[in-house]
Amino acid sequence: MDLIDDLVTLLPELILVALVLVIIVADLFLPRAAKWVLTWVTVGGLILAGAACVVVWNINETVYNGFYVVDDLSVFFKATTILIGIFSVLFAPSYLAVRRIPLGEFNIILVSALIGMSILASSGDLITLFLGLELMTMPSYLLTGLHKTDRYSNEGGLKYFLLGSFASAILLFGIAWIYGLTGTTNVAGIAAAVDGTMSGALLVAIGFLTVGGTFKIAAVPFHYWTPDAYQGAPTPITGFLSAGPKLGAFALLIRIFADALAPLRADWLAIFLILTVLTMTVGNVVALTQVNVKRMLAYSSIAHTGYIMAGLAAFASADDQRVAARGIEAVLFYVLGYAVMNIAAFAVVAMLQRDTGRFGGLNSFRGLASRDPWRAGAMAILMLSLTGIPPTVGFFAKLYVLLAAVEAGLAWLAVVIVLNAALAAFYYLRVIVYMYMRDPEPEPAPVDTSPLGSVALALSVVGVIALGVFPGAILGLLEVSAASLF
Amino acid sequence: MDGFPLLSAIVFAPALGALLLLFVPGTNLRLIKQIALIAVLASFVLSLRLIGYDTGGAEFQFREDLPWIEAFGMRYSMGVDGLAVVLVLLTTLLSVVAIVYSFEPIKTKVKAYYITMLLLMVGMLGVFVSLDLFLFYVFWEVSLFPMYFVIGIWGGPRRIYATVKFVVYTLVGSLLMLVAILAVVIAHGNETGTVTFSYEALRGFAYADSLQALAFIAFFLAFAIKVPMFPLHTWLPDAHVEAPTAGSIILAGVLLKLGGFGFLRYNLPLLPDASVTFAPIIIGLSVVAILYGALVSMVQPDLKKLIAYSSVSHMGFVMLGAFVFNQQGLQGSIYQMLSHGVTTGALFLLVGILYEQTHDREIAHMGGLNARLPAYAAMFGLFTFASIGLPGLSGFIGEFLVILGTFQYNGLVAGATMVVVVFSAVYMLWMLQRVFFTVPSDWMRQHWSRLRDMSRGEWWALAPLIVLVVVMGVYPGPILELISAPVERIVEAVNGAGMTGLGPLW
Secondary structure, X not given: OOHHHHHHHHHHHHHHHHHHHHHHHHHHHOOHHHOHHHHHHHHHHHHHHHHHHHHHOOOOEEEOOOOEEEOHHHHHHHHHHHHHHHHHHHHOHHHHHHOOOOHHHHHHHHHHHHHHHHHHHHEOEHHHHHHHHHHHHHHHHHHHOOOOOOHHHHHHHHHHHHHHHHHHHHHHHHHHXXXXXXXXXXXXXXXXXXXXXXXXXXXXXXXXXXXXXXXXOOOOOOOOHHHHHHHHOOHHHHHHHHHHHHHXXXXXXXXXXXXXXXXXXXXXXXHHHHHHHHHHHHHHHHHHOOOEHHHHHHHHHHHHHHHHHHHHHHHHHOOOHHHHXXXXXXXXXXXXXXXXXXXXXXXXXXXXXXXXXXXXXXXHHOOHHHHOHHHHHHHHHHHHHHHOOOOOHHHHHHHHHHHHHHHOOOHHHHHHHHHHHHXXXXXXXXXHXXXXXXXXXXXOOOOOOOHHHHHHHHHHHHHHHHHHHOOHXXXXXXXXXXXXXX | OOOOOHHHHHHHHHHXXXXXXXXXXXXXXXXXXXXXXXXXXXXXXXXXXXXXXXOOOOOOEEEEEEEEEHHHOEEEEEEEOHHHHHHHHHHHHHHHHHHHHHOOOOOOOHHHHHHHHHHHHHHHHHHHHEOEHHHHHHHHHHOHHHHHHHHHHHOOOOHHHHHHHHHHHHHHHHHHHHHHHHHHHHHHXXXXXXXXXXXXXXOOOOOOHHHHHHHHHHHHHHHHHHOOOOOOOOHHXXXXXXXXXXXXXXXXXXXXXXXXXXXXXXXXHHOHHHHHHHHHHHHHHHHHHHHHHHHHHHOOOXXXXXXXXXXXXXXXXXHHHHHOOOHHHHHHHHHHHHHHHHHHHHHHHHHHHXXXXXXXXXXXXXXXXXXXXXXXXXXXXXXXXXXXXXXOOHHHHHHHHHHHHHHHHOHHHHHHHHHHHHHHHHHHHHHHHXXXXXXXXXXXXXXXHHOOOOOHHHHHHHHHHHHHHHHHHHOOHHHHHHHHHHHHXXXXXXXXXXXXXXXXXX
16 A cells, blocks of 8 residues: 555556666767667566566456556466567577667657556556556657658658547547546456446447547558558567557456456457457458568457457357456467567568668578578478468467357357468468579579577577477466466 | 377487587588488387277377467477378388488488488478377478478579479468468367367357368368369479479388378368369369379470479379268278379389489489399389279279279269370380380490499488388288278268258358
8 A cells, every 4th residue: 555565566567768868878878880789778678577577477456546457367478468578588699789879768668658558458447457458559650750851750650640549539539438438547446337237328438439449459441550660660679569569458458357357247348249250351352462572460369359359259158257358468478479489570670681782582582591591491480380370379379269269159260260271371371482492583582591580580580399398387387377367 | 098109209310310410520421321210110110119009999099188379379289190090101111211312322412411310300390290280380380491402402493493393383382271270270260169279169150151262272282283184383393403303202101191191181181161162163173183294294205294294193183082071082091192192202212323323313314224224123013003003913903993983073074084094104104215225326325334223322312212112012901990980080071061062152
């Protein structure tokens, strides 16, 4: 209850805030030639924040008059957030350097977004939630437009900003309705007030919240900003955008729908089912027609959003608590696994953009296997993982969602998911075809071989396989995390 | 598990070889080939120990059982029964043959080639020895992607089309199977309270009729595509034509058997009621496949495509035997799988030998080769006759048993099948005649002087198959004894379901 005592529960966030300040100051004083130090400062700070997550694990306290919830679910999200941050920071420097994008600003904005995601994950009140959301998305807009001299980057940033603000406003409107109906913005309070009885007004509120929330995860039909924002953003940042804000947005959906509106889950299930099926199918079908790998991965990220939403649908459709928890666990595992594989996949695209005239087209990948077998091998494993082939994390993530769906009595949804996965195989395998089965271009794309990126890529691939073969190592954590919702 | 984990060693010896190869420089071809050969030989020699399977003992022997992902009841559980023993032996043997044969023809990306082939073997062997449905599924998928690379990288001109078709076909089937596995596991878990992927626990459980029907269809699709069963076979000719020779040997010899094995191991014992209900349809499709494969083979201008379509016909026998649900039919089905693996593997190898010299497989371009390549012609003849089912060679036993079993099921179906068998003799003999006995074509005359008979390496690759095709033809006893217990269990499982089938579903 004590203000100072409660600060301990905020340790990871506090470290992140301190990190931002340190980078700002260091960026001011470091000479241009020594800016690379910033990367290490950021990584060091993030690792520290990650260690702090261990400290706040198992605390399960609600602090500051219910505004802030430090339960294991939030800690899991924070730890994943920090992991996303570390990989994004490691992959970015050489790409940014070639394009003269300032490293210091990148790190500052990125860590700010991480703080927003952490707050979002911990929000026990819709006010905190909105605060976290804005703190996450504002830096995301900036990151998208970070390449000032590139008009695609500008366009992407602007589009993301305009549409994103619009969606935030809609979400806020939904929050206002909820407040008007229940008299509270507190998540637990709302859950108690709605009491499972549906009304017309509540339906309107849910409608606004659904539109606002699913816009943020880029679900169809609210996905139109995604391809342009993802393609315009500097490639390593696209990797971050596809994993980080998505994680944040799913934290938001869980807090609103699986927590505050949990008593009404039978009512919002139907709309989620429709969105789930639409999202994965449209994402995959459109991805099929892309010849630019970056844009293809953008659409595929929409498809993956659909798979993750299936976990939420399983939660809503479950009869008993164990099955409902399985749905949430599936969401958590998928978000984590997706972050590890997708950030790395975008990083490989970035490595092939050493030449600034390259935009991540399929042709850049031609014959990569003979030019750079290790990177080609890594990309092949990542593509197989995104397809969902064992023994990779992508497979187990999909298996988790399937298991949750079948257990929750949504076997037909599981069938839709696997048919989509087979469809997705077409375009993921196309990258492998280009790398392994076609001859290189006459003037092949130069490859960025900076050691930092290579090490991060190796780590990602090891992670993809290790989590695929021994997912049991973190299943316990997932169970504990999901259990804090019930 | 007592002491040495034999099955793990058999399965992962090739993986170890692949891992070693990663660190060998790609230019050291000699060392690469040596490591690959040692890895498959190790696997083969270890698998010989499986002959010690005690037919009077426990159902599954050489057990290994370790916890894996306990939260979901997945275990690293392996074991073999007689059926798995013979298929593992077939796999390790054909793997050695495929590796030895690859030494000469594979000239590009040699290191990657052997790594891929070795990983392929891991997947195939794993499928046969898994006793946990999750582990089985993992190996099932692992066996898919190396073949994708083998066809796509070392294949013929239309390799990319062929390999993508191959992968997408099989992937659709296997992913649906994954859902079915989960549905079965969850249904069992809800009833008994323990979630487990253990094969032994899941089989013999009375699943609800509607679940059985849907799960059967999903399993059926996965396995039928792999077999491949008419009308899901269209990926096979493309894959075979484009695959390099060693790829074809493995594809025909082992990968198709994964489908047959899947039916015998999973479909029938897990879902007996649905099997009984769907049997007439599958028997009908099998007979059609036998006939269709034979007719289409007859008109193929390409030697490899002809043999590919003949596989459709032969695998039709496998399916027919499996679904008549009696001792003879099932034994014949398994025997036919083994025999087909040996004879078709050998035939693809022989086609490959000729193709390496002429880079052409048009039957119209051949003729009269008997005069130029007598030893080659003799071997080709031997395996052709084995494939037709000449008594004394391996193909006869399987076909005979299948037809015998079919007679017990329905005389009319058996009669129809026998008529169809004649066609298989027609297309094979006609092919033999056009390739070896007529006058050489003008095209072939241009290559006449450059043709050479079997080389020593080729003899080595072929030798074990020659021995097998004869031994299996004249002395089927040991193999039949090995597979009789598994067959009895399947018959029991299906008959235990009372041969009643499913109740009305809708």
